[in-house]
Amino acid sequence: MGLLIYADMEGICGIQSWEHTGGSSPLYDEGRRLYTAEVSAAVRGCLAGGARPVIVQDGHGGAYRGAKPFMNWIPDQLEPGAEYVRGWRWGSYVEPLETGECTAIAFVGAHARAGMAHAVLSHTIDADGWHAVSVNGRIIGESAILASIAGSFGVPAIAIAGDMAACDELEDFLGAPIVQAVVKRGMGRYGARMLAPADACRLVEERFRAAVEDRASCPPVVTYTDPVLIRVDLASPDRASRLAELEGVERVEERAVQTSGDTFWAAWRTLWKPS
């Protein structure tokens, strides 16, 4: 079984402030180390469970001031034996799903959706610019968006590591138990009770190994009835104006746009162009 891991930074153990996730603070260097270590732990677990290939995408859009996003790992500290996708926009890497190279996905560093109170660095896509993404009337977060993209290719999610709210959110969305590695619990948006990062890495490695070994009991593939309607509620009208310029995206309110397609991926790609 090939496995595609979608990784993000806000749900990594040890990270609970924006300074950890980009910019010029020394905390960003600390965040990069923690992120690299936890992703590597997930890879070790997946390889030990027998997954081949293991491909990981850095889906975090933060960066050093003025630098390009989606390249947060410290490359020479990454676990050998996997392949790593950098410099490619979150929510748009599907090639291994299209070709059948990967038949399962998992999440590392997952965070909860915008507006969740007891959730570390909760947001959807944009830290403050997007209020909500809903699909067929239901508000969903980033992990559910990625699970829905994978579902468009018949691929299920088998494991999630992140803060407790993110793990609960995905399980609630899927409507079935999914293997979880809860590495911290949010106390508001910027506080957390968390494991020691070394313990978190051990937990992620163990749980991801178990998820791969017990692949048969993973949650069902995400499916939708056709047509799939995706609505985005934004913080300001100018944001809606920019999205509404895209072909196939319709403005439905001053601060909201909507698009549709026969699959989630078809609808999603109209408003989220690959980089």
Ligand SMILES: [Zn+2]
């Ligand atoms: Zn992120």
